[in-house]
Amino acid sequence: MTFHHIGIPTTEKFEGEIDLPHLKMTVSDHENNPYGIQWQRYWEDAPYPDLVKTVTHVAFEVEDLDGELQGKNVLIPPNSPNNGLRVAFIEVNGAPVELMEYE
Numbered sequence: 001m002t003f004h005h006i007g008i009p010t011t012e013k014f015e016g017e018i019d020l021p022h023l024k025m026t027v028s029d030h031e032n033n034p035y036g037i038q039w040q041r042y043w044e045d046a047p048y049p050d051l052v053k054t055v056t057h058v059a060f061e062v063e064d065l066d067g068e069l070q071g072k073n074v075l076i077p078p079n080s081p082n083n084g085l086r087v088a089f090i091e092v093n094g095a096p097v098e099l100m101e102y103e
Contacts, residue, residue, distance in 0.1 A: 009040050028040075057097060063101070074090055
């Protein structure tokens with residue numbers, strides 16, 4: 001497991017906004033800083049759990065997404081937001097964690 005980024009939800013506009021209509025959210029570029037900080041604003045009709053939309057999450061790259069999900073509390077099941085990438089969200093100690101598997 002390798003650290004990828006930290007996602008911080010906000011309701012405010014921020015510098016360098018990138019709209020992602022297919023995900024119903026706006027993000028900043030996590031690669032524009034050495035710490036992987038990404039601001040995220042979820043659109044009004046974004047279909048995600050409140051925990052994901054309101055609590056900061058940490059994201060990790062994993063080798064086997066399906067294996068990592070075994071026995072975990074899955075908030076968002078595996079899906080593919082971009083070609084070559086599968087992601088899922090789990091809940092750990094009351095916080096959301098994003099797991100990412102690149103093909």
